[in-house]
Amino acid sequence: MPAAADRPIVFLDVDGPLIPFGGSGRRYPPADLAPGDHPLLCRLDPADGPKLLALPGELVWATTWGEHANEVIAPRLGLPGLPVVTWPDSEDDPVGGRHWKTAGLVRWAAGRPFVWVDDEVTDRDRRWVAACHPGPALLHRVDPRAGLTDADFAALAGWLDAADRRSAGHA
Template sequence: MSKPLLYIDVDGPLNPFDAKPHRRPAGYETHRLTPKAWLERHEGTPAHRVKPLRVILNPSHGPKLLNLADRFDLMWATTWEHDANEMIGPRIGLPELPVVEWVRPYGFGPMGAFWKTAQLIEHADGRPFAWLDDDIHKTDREYVDYKHFAPALLHQVHPAVGLRDDDFMALADWVANLGQAAA
């Protein structure tokens, strides 16, 4: 049986962008980065005039995610797309990971769901998956229940807090239970 997928968002779980700028949470380092998605938000401004995005990253997150790689297939599911491999992974100790490429424009999802949700269901194509994101809400859970006929863990991470040990434990517990259910 193939492993479940683990979809990883950048802004929110790895970069808790809502944390107070003057109070960087413990363990994080500040970076100034200019991903393509950031330039697109400043359409019309020449690239050299766009102020880089302030990104805070915790280098312990890479090893903690990699710890799960024997039980999950890790995958980027972020507007950073391939820039996540370029700019985020190396800064937290993650190897290159496969990338979900979004269908643009992002627009709105069906049934009031977040725009990523339907695309991830389509990408998962019936495989069990866990998903780390700050933009997960009730409508996303309802849409996944309605459309996806395999186990799924939609794990919301607060964008002021980022990933904590509890979150890694929740993923480990979920995948352990999944194995028991299948046995």
């Protein structure tokens, strides 16, 4: 297994992948919400936490929730505190139609292989990352109505396992 600094990064968005926007007829497990809590927190699936922890990569929050994801989301999923990507103000209006997160994630990855799990990934982002990121990357779009599914987890695990094997072959 590669050293932690060589492991692929798994950039996680919250709204859409972990907090689905509904419309799928999915039932959500009961959640203990305190007054003032975000009303959609009840849509978090605690089963996603162990599935995320089982992925062979370093989990990193890539969400506008910022550090708040460690305070509110992580405990509900059974996750430890995770590193958080901070977003520079200069990425609000990126050129070329790419997502405003794209360049920041490539900078944060600094050449390491990464997966980006988000509901707003487009082919423009994929093309830009392929042209500007020297390492392998999977930009995985999640259906925001359903959130992360078993098929998504299987796709992520398969890509990460292959990245682990490629990395081990270069060690």
